[in-house]
Amino acid sequence: MQDERREAGVVRDAMEAEFGGTAVTGRPAGSEELRGWLLQLKEQVEAHALKLPPASQSFASPPTDRERHAMQRDAFLHHLRSASLLPAKAGSVAKSGLPAHFVEFGAGNGALSYAIWLASRGVSSSFLVDQRKSLLLSLKEVQTEVPMPADGVDWGVPAGQSPPSWEPLFVCADVTVMGSEFLRNTVPVGTCVGLANHLCGDALDCAIRATVEAWPGGENGTLSAFLAATCCHHKISWDKFIGRSQFVAWGFGRDHFEQVRRWSRLAPRRSRESSTRARVVEEAELLGISPAEAASLGVSCRILLDRARMNFLAKIGFETRLLHHVPFDATADNVLLVAVAPRRDTSVPSDAMSNGIFEESDRELAPT
Numbered sequence: 001m002q003d004e005r006r007e008a009g010v011v012r013d014a015m016e017a018e019f020g021g022t023a024v025t026g027r028p029a030g031s032e033e034l035r036g037w038l039l040q041l042k043e044q045v046e047a048h049a050l051k052l053p054p055a056s057q058s059f060a061s062p063p064t065d066r067e068r069h070a071m072q073r074d075a076f077l078h079h080l081r082s083a084s085l086l087p088a089k090a091g092s093v094a095k096s097g098l099p100a101h102f103v104e105f106g107a108g109n110g111a112l113s114y115a116i117w118l119a120s121r122g123v124s125s126s127f128l129v130d131q132r133k134s135l136l137l138s139l140k141e142v143q144t145e146v147p148m149p150a151d152g153v154d155w156g157v158p159a160g161q162s163p164p165s166w167e168p169l170f171v172c173a174d175v176t177v178m179g180s181e182f183l184r185n186t187v188p189v190g191t192c193v194g195l196a197n198h199l200c201g202d203a204l205d206c207a208i209r210a211t212v213e214a215w216p217g218g219e220n221g222t223l224s225a226f227l228a229a230t231c232c233h234h235k236i237s238w239d240k241f242i243g244r245s246q247f248v249a250w251g252f253g254r255d256h257f258e259q260v261r262r263w264s265r266l267a268p269r270r271s272r273e274s275s276t277r278a279r280v281v282e283e284a285e286l287l288g289i290s291p292a293e294a295a296s297l298g299v300s301c302r303i304l305l306d307r308a309r310m311n312f313l314a315k316i317g318f319e320t321r322l323l324h325h326v327p328f329d330a331t332a333d334n335v336l337l338v339a340v341a342p343r344r345d346t347s348v349p350s351d352a353m354s355n356g357i358f359e360e361s362d363r364e365l366a367p368t
Helices: 002-009 031-048 065-082 111-119 139-145 180-186 202-214 244-249 254-266 278-287 291-315 350-354
Strands: 017-019 022-024 101-105 125-130 169-172 191-197 222-229 319-324 335-340
Touching: 031 254, 031 278, 031 291, 065 111, 065 191, 065 222, 065 335, 101 111, 101 202, 111 125, 111 139, 111 191, 180 202, 191 202, 202 222, 202 291, 244 254, 244 291, 254 278, 254 291, 278 291, 291 319, 291 335
Parallel strands: 101 125, 101 191, 125 169, 191 222
Antiparallel strands: 017 022, 222 335, 319 335
């Protein structure tokens, strides 16, 4: 409670930033001026945040952890199939043209990558990037976590020939300092798909930036898609945030970003009612709204940050969307960012690289 009150009182005084020629004044210090500033920002956030329809599935009783994790993996598989990045049917033989490599950032125990490898019928290779190798399960443990499909797997190999075995490459690395050159030197040339299931804060921004820079197309390989279930928005930093140019285009600056980032912590949790959370109650009292409305504001802030990320990827040629990929009961962090190259032979536009869009994310982008 005390820590939450202390955080609530932290104000970045008199910040002034200038990006893309747009000057933004600092957050006011006076209580009445501050409340007015916050209410105005709240209106702007809710105006720019997308309204995402909820995932439709409901549960008679709370799902178990295993059921929740399986549901999240299945959602990734569904959207990869929808983008023709995996065979369309669970039992179908993989066809040519599938991505050569799936690179998962913050791979944890490896279960998602294994499920994708099974769905690709062993055609695509798996690269698992995580700081902690201790989290990676053994193959036997992964096979227990991700069982074989009920109808088996048609590996498409001649009779008498052994099916392929999963041989992932585990890369022990800090995503925030990894960089595109490291990826190029680690992953063989080919079509790649980037994945992240709850990669915290600006580690996701760093992963997206590194993959886009690593595989712009041509002889360096091509990034076919990036799918990310987002989380920990309060851990995003202004300096690493890939969506800050879009923030500037919307009329926001660093002081607004810091408030949006802090408000993102108001979003609902599965295990606690909003009215019982001190952070939510205190912010609601400051704004003159209910705890439920404050929690809704937290959701809007998360979606606003994700929309700015989405627009960054759209600007450089990807077809993008945000959606609730699983119900709230499966995870409170249930927003999936999907970015797919419009054609399988499409690479990142050359003018995006020549304009230095990846070197300085504070260049002004066209509002959307």
